[in-house]
Amino acid sequence: MNAPFEGIGASVRRKEDLRFISGRGNYTDDINRPNQTYAVFRRSDRPHAKIISIDTSAAKAAPGVVAVYTAEDLAAIGGLPCGWQIHSKDGSPMAEPKHPVLAEGKVRHVGDPIAVVIAETKQQARDAAELINIDLQDLPSTATVTDALKPGAAQIHDNAPGNVCYDWHIGDKDAVDAAFAKAAKVVKLDLENNRLVPNAMEPRVALGDYDRHTGDYTLFTTSQNPHVIRLLMGAFVLQLPEHKLRVVAPDVGGGFGSKIYHYAEEATVTWAAGRLGRPVKWTADRTESFMSDAHGRDHVSTAEMALDAQGNFLALRVNTLANMGAYLSTFAPAVPTYLYATLLAGTYKTPVIYAEVKAVFTNTVPVDAYRGAGRPEATFLLERLVDTICHDTGADPIAIRLQNFIPKDAFPYQTPVALQYDSGDYFTTMEVALKNADYAGFPARKAAAAAKGKLRGIGISTYLEACGIAPSAVVGSLGARAGLYEVANIRVHPTGSVSVFTGTHSHGQGHETTLAQLVTSQLGVPFSQVEIVHGDTNRIPFGMGTYGSRSLAVGGTAMVKAMDKIIAKGKKIAAHLLEASVDDIEFADGTFKVAGTDRAKTLGEIALTAYVPHNYPITEIEPGLDETAFYDPANFTFPGGCHVCEVEIDPETGVTSIVNFTAVDDVGRVVNPMIVEGQVQGGVAQGIGQALLEHAVYDSNGQLLSGSFMDYTMPRADNLSNISVATENTMCTHNPLGVKGCGEVGAIGSPPAVINAVVNALKQYGVRHMNMPASPEKIWGIINAGRKAAE
Amino acid sequence: MYDFGYTKPSSLADAVAALAGDDEAKALAGGQTLIPVLKQRLNKPSKVVDLSKLGLSGITVTGDSVTIGAMTNHATVAASADVKRAIPALAALAGGIGDIQVRNRGTIGGSLANNDPSACYPSAVLALGATITTNKRSIAADDYFQGMFTTALEAGEVITSVSFPIPAKAAYIKFKNPASRYAMVGVFVATGPKGVRVAVTGAGQGGVFRHTAAEAALSKSWSPAAIDGVSISPDNMNSDIHASAPYRAHLVGVITKRAVTAAG
């Protein structure tokens, strides 16, 4: 019998999809507990106001109401903790104002929760929430970083003077200044990275439960990392011992970063369940998601490159203002620092770099990591700057990149901004991308488009990203208040099937498939005999969850290490059964064999022996075949690649159509090519969304104007083109699988490729730069101005 | 949603009676506008009067007109062979509203009663010089639209059908709002028994309006080139995060021209 190949490298169909596409998924909102109540939050409709009074008496008296709570009731519990501390240039710790679970004294953004109503039905809770009488006194407010830093701007937190959270820097300022002083040419670019709303398909949901007999709390929640939530909420907010708190993140319908963080609603329903002795469920509606899920991006930057007369990059200087929103979300401080500024070397050998980053509070929804987190901002800045250099100096975008790429033989490569890249080959990814995109044929296509009255443009971007953020000791020294290892427990059952208990979490990525393929390859267990268990702190060991494209590189490696232990133990058992020396036992394709003989035992036979240890070396080894490994990586992994975008612009309306998109990425070893293709395509769709369509727009006072799908433009199928995906991989040198990660590359590489293409299409109008989204009106404005000037 | 009463009468008279004298009662057609509004608690009707059992759906085509029952949904109009033959622009317009779920529920009567300033149907009604029939009377298109979300309908008045004279040539082109995909600028052009008429939706502050300068130019010469010299003032145009008034005014010209080209 020839079993289909289902190990590493096979495009195995995603086994989780059967339940997802047939409506059998088990999402948090599908879970209901006996005697359940419903929570509805009353939120601020003002960006910034003093709370004069809150009168809950009418709400409390309303039909079906079980309880109404405000900050006063929560006095004994802590604020929402921040998981990363940054120190400013002068060594002082960042301003870390309290992030109360329910607003205390003031509201600081539209959507800030003020009170919660808990009732027998959701409808009753909604009705009662309207009866809460809240007297607010408006305060001046500010929505943008530039406004928030102006003298006299509204002061959002007493302990963050001037609204500054931190003023941080990295790199060698003196060396950069010296390089600029002797530069033949300096190119400077001001740019913004637009604020985005993550908009996972499944809104956030939290269901708190409490067993008064055992004193056990359970939180079912839409999370990417249930153990992180258990730690943060249990230890810092509710002071619940961890053995009495279980956090379950069942099927989760997309996260994109927004479900990493610990949110107020989780703490509220868990606390209230204990207080009331009844389950409490909260399900966000879409309007709430817009005003309470952490947003992404929102940078205002200036970038300057010093060049010599030959076009070599001599030095890069960057100044960035990063919007934190009204409070610090869980990992917010890390995003514009260690996930952004450390990436500013990109694919280039720029010898010296200096970046200053100021994080700023505003009256907006908190901002945190969103697919790519910092790395899309760094890539957009660099790749726009490189194309702007071409604009200003006449250099060719391909030639200048080739000239400045980190050479193939320079790895491991130490950048001037802390990171050391282990492997990469930017020449090959670009060469293949240009070939796949038929870059050479572009002039003919441009001429054909021009004949139809259309403006065609082509743009490229090359990128380098860092994922699998690690090692713990290093991130700890940089301010992380968490470890960033991963854990796996591999349990070989007596009959030889395998359960994997992973600390990573799948919310769309397909881990139940990819991780099972690792087991099939390493232990030779058929794919159908492997089950991946994740998302429940009562079942899995303490792991850190999924974000930053870390699952395979960190979580997969932990599995490999645990399977190594399984094999090592199995060899001892096999040696005993086969009456051979352990050193003579070989393991391959699920079989332990005495080298050079046909004497063998299958993994299933070994497992059965391990659990029924009648004939067993019991004085030397323990029964059972169940191993756990924690893996703390030596370094980040460094995917990279090249994206090429071709657009066509209708000059009469300013509408941009993507006509071709080509991605060639280096993601290290590919475990499942189909899943990699899907991840890259999804990421590119989000990147195209950011570049052309998406924008969280606040008015100058802090009202969210794009607060629904009527005004916030999500990318849809007809906004996209075919997205061609290929990989040209170099192996990660410090993990045994050689894997790097593919979850974010699409969203990182694509936005500058799109904007470079748009700017290229508009070349005749003298456009130097355009901020995202490149909306039809912006483009028409440029064309119209050009036309008027020509008249 | 707030609590509300619900009734599904089986005759027009009963429906009118249920709506009469109760300012808080609301007719329900496809619910594609009303239900979202109720869900967001922006409206608190005393009762909802479901019009689905009144026999108000159906399409009748005669030699010179197309009459569509108020409860006919967009998908039915889009798929109707008769409409496609008589006024292809109208079928195409219906086929471009929202998505398939919206088209299977939303109705022509609901769309016209609502008169959303970005809705598609009002432009067809105005440009084709249609007549709106209610339980009480017939209303000419030119008298019907009275500003955004405002119509000639009196309280409790129910649209029963809409009758469109068959034009010689007509076309509708919609420049979609990128997010909502309603019309940011939609232009319906027609020439026929009612003369040359151009109606613009999505762009104007007051909802759908006739573009008289374009009508004058096209009356002289029915050709795309006739639009070249025609401009429209941005003064009465809508302005929002997607499009400023000057951009909308510009698009009115571009889209009108494209509609004339499409009409042939």
Ligand SMILES: Cc1cc2nc3c(=O)[nH]c(=O)nc-3n(C[C@H](O)[C@H](O)[C@H](O)COP(=O)(O)OP(=O)(O)OC[C@H]3O[C@@H](n4cnc5c(N)ncnc54)[C@H](O)[C@@H]3O)c2cc1C
């Ligand atoms: C996602 C989405 C996208 C959409 N996109 C578009 C689009 O691109 N273009 C477009 O034009 N529209 C669009 N719509 C609106 C859609 O066409 C609706 O169907 C229409 O606006 C209302 O029709 P309805 O039958 O659903 O009316 P309902 O929502 O049931 O009623 C709307 C209003 O009209 C009143 N009413 C209904 N019928 C009558 C009647 N016969 N007599 C008197 N009063 C009546 C009701 O009392 C209510 O006030 C969209 C809607 C959605 C949800």
